[in-house]
Amino acid sequence: MTRWTLTLQPHPFQRIDASTLRRSWLADKTQAQIEKSTLVADGMPVPFGDLFRILVNESETDEIIIEGDAERCDGLGALHDRGVFRVLGHVGDYAGASLRGGTLLIGGSAGHFVGAPLASRKSGMSRATIEITGDAGDYVGHRMRRGTIVIAGSAGTHLASSMVAGTIAVGSDIGHQPCIGMRRGTVFLPGASTASLFDSKLTFSAPFDYDASFLSLYQSPMMRRVLHPLIDNVVKRIRADRSVGGQGEILTISQQS
Amino acid sequence: MxxxxxxxxxxxxxxxxxxxxxxxxFAEAFDMKATRVIVTAIDAYWARQAAVAMSGFGTSVIDCKIEIDIERELTADETPDGRPGFALLGFAMSGDGLDKQIVRRCGQCVLTCPTTSLFSGMEHLRDQTDKRVALGKALRFFGDGHQISKWIEGQRYWRVPVMDGEFLCQHDAPRTDGxxxxxxxxxxxxxxxxxxxxxxxxxxxxxxxxxxxxxxxxxxxxxxxxxxxxxxxxxxxxxxxxxxxxxxxxxxxxxxxxxxxxxxxxxxxxxxxxxxxxxxxxxxxxxxxxxxxxxxxxxxxxxxxxxxxxxxxxxxx
Incomplete structure (x- = not known):
């Protein structure tokens, strides 16, 4: 197994398309070949070695570590298939897009379209786990098919839009229009102010009390931390999105509790 | 031997x-196929009701087709969902026979019992064998399309709507030789x-x-x-x-x-x-x-x- 530590160098670009940077792409190349390969930055091909300093080590598991400010890098962890993809800081849009396996750990905030379809693909992430210690932008889990996204902070608008299945947990507030077109899946919203987003909208069922006994099965420390308010309060369950015959569920807490 | x-x-x-x-x-004994399941419930009373029902008419493979009984009572901190429960061991002459009996018994005795959940009790073998006994894999269809699959910590669970709420059930359990x-x-x-x-x-x-x-x-x-x-x-x-x-x-x-x-x-x-x-x-x-x-x-x-x-x-x- 291999650990690739990629340190982002100072650069003049506004956006870097890092969606090709993935384990399977790195694994069949030598360090020299990786450095000579190109990424697209602001529409231009740029040598990988000009953007990242590369360190390759043996490891017990396949692991990719991104160091430096990657806020302008889009598509980090896209199509990742196994092992750990760890970003030590913020990331741009499309983090974990069409993710297929393994774990994507983001030690900061993420942009829009976390776990959404990559480019023209139809499906968002189809397996794996994404953990974000900060906030996330709009369209988190758009067309997500399977897997788990945990966001310790807040999420933007259109959370879980057209979600097919899977699990999303958001520790704090979310933006408007969540769960539109949601077919299946679970969205945990322990943030006390989120329940009102679903009031008086006929596409969602009325909230009702619910015994979520399966919450105790989650063992990951971050998920347990995010879910903690649900475990200690009366859980309200909302079914969504009825306008598309959806069987999805939103688990939140009542505003009185 | x-x-x-x-x-x-x-x-x-x-x-x-x-x-x-x-x-x-000497006593002479036979090769069998075995598995362990864990039944939990809101309290030990209901967990015991399910476990006793599930192990009924499970004395001999000759006519019961399975030999099954409570292995031991489990405290809340020994079960996957933190509720009181019982571990049951089941033995049959073949893997298929074990699978059929476990599914029938779980369907008629655990799914039916108020507040129960059902888990594999052989998780330590999951990475060592690909032999499985169906649990939620078969029982989920009772949900008539309203069942919900959840991948939690690398394991698949099913949540089947029932009249007291939801029946939580692990997808399958590893089977071993006994x-x-x-x-x-x-x-x-x-x-x-x-x-x-x-x-x-x-x-x-x-x-x-x-x-x-x-x-x-x-x-x-x-x-x-x-x-x-x-x-x-x-x-x-x-x-x-x-x-x-x-x-x-x-x-x-x-x-x-x-x-x-x-x-x-x-x-x-x-x-x-x-x-x-x-x-x-x-x-x-x-x-x-x-x-x-x-x-x-x-x-x-x-x-x-x-x-x-x-x-x-x-x-x-």
């Missing part, structure tokens, strides 16, 4: 425990002593892990031999140990041996059954030796049917 002929010839010194004669013989039919017989001067000695032995075995005694109260009175005068029967009464047949068959009972009870043991490995035999026999002999318990023996078929031979003298000496 050992050769029974060699076993008999090696038994030279007589063995007694607290005055109880240990016969120089051994069925370990046994010993308690020979006493009266049924009263035989019953008390058997109960003492079963109580001593009950806390042991990886082994069950699937018959009623852990005890069998109708020990069997292979075959019958009736062609349709594969087994019939063990006439050599029936006290009422002394004088008309080749009985193995003396004139003062008036009652015999058998304890049948299924386990996940040889050592678990051997330990259970040793524990049960010692407990019975210590309590009822010189008080009417006269001998300990074991059931076998000449060593020709089962490849696992539990030699009493080796285990108890």
């Amino acid at each position: 050992s050769d029974p002929q060699e076993s008999d010839s090696d038994e030279t010194a007589p063995l007694q425990i607290n005055g109880v004669t240990i016969e120089p013989t 051994i069925g039919g370990g046994n010993f017989l308690l020979v006493a001067d009266s049924i009263g002593v035989a019953l008390q000695a058997a109960k003492t032995a079963v109580d001593a075995i009950a806390p042991l892990p990886r082994v069950i005694a699937p018959f009623p109260g852990g005890v069998v009175r109708s020990g069997s031999k292979v075959g019958s005068k009736y062609k349709t029967l594969v087994a019939s009464t063990n006439d050599a140990y029936c006290p009422t047949l002394r004088g008309i068959v080749d009985s193995k009972l003396t004139s003062d041996q008036n009652a015999v009870l058998e304890i049948v043991l299924d386990g996940l490995d040889f050592d678990s059954i051997a330990t259970a035999i040793g524990t049960g026999v010692h407990a019975a002999c210590e309590a009822f030796g010189q008080k009417g318990l006269l001998a300990i023996t074991a059931g076998n078929y000449g060593g020709k049917l089962g490849r696992h031979h539990f030699k009493l003298h080796e285990i108890l000496r």
